[in-house]
Amino acid sequence: MPTPRKNRANGEGTVYQRKDGRWEAAGYVLTADGTRKRVRVYGNTRKKATDKLTEKLADSNRGLPHASADSTVGTYLAYWLDNVAIHRLRETTHTRYAACIRLHLAPGLGTKKLARLTARDVRTFLDRLRSTCQCCSHGLDAERKHCCAIGQCCRKTLSPLTVTYVHSVLKAALEHAVREDELPRNVARNVKTTAPRPTRFRPLTTTEARQFLTAARNDRLHALYELALRTGLRKGELLGLRWEDLDLDSGTATIRRSLQRTRTGGLTPLPTKTRASERRIALPSGCIHSLKEHKDRQHRERETAGPHWEENGLVFATPTGRPLDPANLTRRFQSFLDRAELRRIRFHDLRHSTATLLLEQGVDLVVIKELLGHAHIGVTAGVYAHVRLRLQRDAIDTIGKALSPNDDDPDDPPTAAVVS
Structure with missing residues (x-):
């Protein structure tokens, strides 16, 4: 028996069940360039699809723009940083995320279309990040007249920990796009990075x-x-x-x-x-x-x-x-x-x-x-x-000393006499 159709008021969008059993909701939201665009969201139940659409419409009515999959990675990262991450992160963490996007992610992946971003793109970007001299990539050598500007590259590359951090910021941003039904999967998660060795500290004795x-x-x-x-x-x-x-x-x-x-x-x-x-x-x-x-x-x-x-x-x-x-x-x-x-x-x-x-x-x-x-x-x-x-190791060595043979130990029991 088909589910009875419910009428929705103007501006609330439309909700209907697809042939594959999932529910689809669609409505018009504000985009980053000031226009309005029809977006679609999905859910296993009518309520889930409706709740997703209602949240998008509420954000749009508050003036928050919607970043779609056909926007560039740079546009989406800016949207995510200013409209999503800012409400979930400590201010100091948000500042670090902003610097990471400005210095690395936007220059490296910013012009690519979000919907066309692949795991290979992310892997290539991270490999390039590991091997690129930062003086050259940020133009510091030309300003200070050293490094590549004088033909002697200092090879000042990013540490493995920083590369891993850049990757984690990208994963966090794309994960939100997946939750918003803008992307089918998080391609950054398909790229595995080597866990950096923890910094060995030398505490005071x-x-x-x-x-x-x-x-x-x-x-x-x-x-x-x-x-x-x-x-x-x-x-x-x-x-x-x-x-x-x-x-x-x-x-x-x-x-x-x-x-x-x-x-x-x-x-x-x-x-x-x-x-x-x-x-x-x-x-x-x-x-x-x-x-x-x-x-x-x-x-x-x-x-x-x-x-x-x-x-x-x-x-x-x-x-x-x-x-x-x-x-x-x-x-x-x-x-x-x-x-x-x-x-x-x-x-x-x-x-x-x-x-x-x-x-x-x-x-x-x-x-x-x-x-x-x-x-x-x-x-x-x-x-x-x-x-x-x-x-x-110290504890094991202590046990070892206790178990080591010692002929002079008075606590050792006397050897039993052999009865013929």
Whole structure:
């Protein structure tokens, strides 16, 4: 028995069942060039097809243009970035996506038709990206008169990690086109890239960590450095801390935000990296003492600054109360390492040092995961797999020593007499 036909009002489009059993809905939406175009969406049920069309019509009525498969890859990426990704990504991530599209995807694939993009196109593009000198591709050699401009190419190619990142951005954009029924499949998913080797970090050893803490005592940011090493907080989490987040009497800190520099707002407090990153941690006694000293120092700085003080409630701020720029902290940190005669490491390696030292002391992986604010314990286990492997080897060697033959061991039972 055929499904009864339902009438739809003007502007709601049409919905009907195809011969293959699927439902098709069609209506007119706004395009990027300001005209209106008829689009079609599909679903296994009438409701699914209707819901898809209703969403497209609602976006069109709000003035959001629709990018179709007959547009170029560059046009579609611009549409996806400004109308879709912007509502789903953190601002810092959106900025990185925009740079990736502007520098790599738009120049490499922008002129191709979205509907005609193939896996071979994507593979060729990525291979070219791996082997092309970036000075030449972006015209930097001509401006600075070096590299290919003087006939001596520096071969400054992208790292495998960056190439993988470019590929992931393209996959994310095309996946949305598949969900919107603009493409039958995501051709970028058919291209496999070699997983880049993880960056091998060299955390501070126990001796170096002691030297680090000793040298930090004479630095204005002593409390920040000590908190970073003893708790593993991220740079943005440290700079986003406010005094209201600390309970120095009970010895706890609540991590609610991360200070980041954004393209539109400058230094801006943002939500933590993940939901799991919003957490409450216990403060070591050494950090409580240094934070109290830091609070007294900040009070004196407030009195010295007088009317020039900007009250933001931040734990770690400039001598006039303004937020500390993450880039400035990085430069200051490197200068501190030089003065302390410590080898240069990244600020983020203090976080790795925390986890490594805790693992070496036998602290459970679940406790470390909660302290670091990882979303899943698999992240913690994966990042510090090499440390766990070394600890396993030490444990196995310990068993080996216990099982090795030792004639002088008094605990060995006497050899049984042979009865003839």
